[in-house]
Amino acid sequence: MYQVKTFNAIAQKGLEEFDDEFQINCSDDPDAYLIRSVNLLKSDFPKKLKTIVRAGAGINNIPIELVTKKGIAVFNTPGSNANAVKELIVALMIDISRNIFEAHDYSMENTKADVSQRTEKDKTKFNGKELMGKKIAVIGLGNVGSLVANAALNLGMKVIGYDPYLSSDAAWRINNKVKRVDTIYQALSEADIVTVHVPKNQETTDLISTEEIKKMKKGVILFNYSRMGIVDNYSVVKAVDEKKISHYCTDFGEPLISNRKEVTITPHIGGSTIEAESKGAIQGADTIINYLKSGDTIHCANLPNIQIPFETARRITIIHQNIPNMVGQFSTKIANLNINIENMSNAAKNLVAYTIIDVAAFNATKQKKLLESINAINGVYKVRIIKHQ
Ligand SMILES: NC(=O)C1=CN([C@@H]2O[C@H](COP(=O)(O)OP(=O)(O)OC[C@H]3O[C@@H](n4cnc5c(N)ncnc54)[C@H](O)[C@@H]3O)[C@@H](O)[C@H]2O)C=CC1
Numbered sequence: 001m002y003q004v005k006t007f008n009a010i011a012q013k014g015l016e017e018f019d020d021e022f023q024i025n026c027s028d029d030p031d032a033y034l035i036r037s038v039n040l041l042k043s044d045f046p047k048k049l050k051t052i053v054r055a056g057a058g059i060n061n062i063p064i065e066l067v068t069k070k071g072i073a074v075f076n077t078p079g080s081n082a083n084a085v086k087e088l089i090v091a092l093m094i095d096i097s098r099n100i101f102e103a104h105d106y107s108m109e110n111t112k113a114d115v116s117q118r119t120e121k122d123k124t125k126f127n128g129k130e131l132m133g134k135k136i137a138v139i140g141l142g143n144v145g146s147l148v149a150n151a152a153l154n155l156g157m158k159v160i161g162y163d164p165y166l167s168s169d170a171a172w173r174i175n176n177k178v179k180r181v182d183t184i185y186q187a188l189s190e191a192d193i194v195t196v197h198v199p200k201n202q203e204t205t206d207l208i209s210t211e212e213i214k215k216m217k218k219g220v221i222l223f224n225y226s227r228m229g230i231v232d233n234y235s236v237v238k239a240v241d242e243k244k245i246s247h248y249c250t251d252f253g254e255p256l257i258s259n260r261k262e263v264t265i266t267p268h269i270g271g272s273t274i275e276a277e278s279k280g281a282i283q284g285a286d287t288i289i290n291y292l293k294s295g296d297t298i299h300c301a302n303l304p305n306i307q308i309p310f311e312t313a314r315r316i317t318i319i320h321q322n323i324p325n326m327v328g329q330f331s332t333k334i335a336n337l338n339i340n341i342e343n344m345s346n347a348a349k350n351l352v353a354y355t356i357i358d359v360a361a362f363n364a365t366k367q368k369k370l371l372e373s374i375n376a377i378n379g380v381y382k383v384r385i386i387k388h389q
């Protein structure tokens, strides 16, 4: 029986993916976590924990380096909520360009007055701008950014894209009318709207700060639906005061930017649609099932990707340091127990490596000895033996 612990609101449809081999929220020593935005940066992790799966995109709430050394595989659910974010960005671009929020407030206050007369007189206050023909810079062209870029083209906008690490999958999705540039400054300098869709990490912290804002056009509209801290809010407030930024729109509020008419804040709802939450939960549950039952790593954030057909009785999976002679030592320990290796795969990702070894059946005594001997090798983070079903 596998144990899964969930954090945050995980859609029921996802939980329904687990069959009777899985128990949900019944153990304090689970095999898997299924999470959304819960902050695990200061957490302790249960001994048996093998995987943390984030239903959604951002994994900056997980201490990747620490959990990697504990042999815990981290996954997210790429693209599951990208359409939800795209639709919200499109909605807000239109709302802001057409002064919808101010116009709505005006109309609500005006209900008791002679509405028709005042409306016709006052409506010029809410004159907006059209998006067609305007330029948008999309910073980060992954699952969200590529959809935003394509949607903007469909609205008749000119799109400039910047992403120095663009994957080939993402490149296929992007309309070839998106003009790709090599530096962030090239993207920023021409744009009427700038939107940022990158993961939060050391490199992207303060990606948009004073120097970047200086390069933007006067009156630019700026979106941050990625994470708090990717856009430096101190620089934004200054630029709003100087009318350099005409509007800032973000999913990540804090007092510094609150109560300003030039700032629109939503409460981290970019991915909060029924469809996206279901999709993320289903993808997340399937990822847990697949990893626990096969050890395969597909789109893993902290381990190399290995996917091999599981055709033997037992599979040994080992997460370990990426140092010389590890595989040699594993083979020797396995051979010493007179177990024959039928299939083996090893790959590395930065400082960590992952080895999958498929073998024939062995008894419980050999299993105990095998686990002990491999665990005793210096540099081994986690060993599992998976029984073929
Ligand atoms: N507000 C919300 O509810 C949501 C927020 N997000 C946030 O948006 C981020 C992006 O989501 P996805 O597009 O699904 O992720 P993704 O991983 O598909 O795309 C991220 C893209 O950013 C690019 N990138 C990385 N560093 C960069 C840099 N320094 N400059 C330019 N591009 C860079 C990558 O090459 C990749 O193409 C997530 O990491 C998460 O923090 C995502 C979904 C919902």
Ligand SMILES: O=C(O)C(=O)COP(=O)(O)O
Pocket (backbone or CB within 6 Å): 036, 037, 055, 056, 057, 058, 059, 081, 268, 269, 270, 271, 272
């Ligand atoms: O997927 C992401 O990165 C998000 O920010 C969405 O977060 P949530 O799952 O709504 O807490």
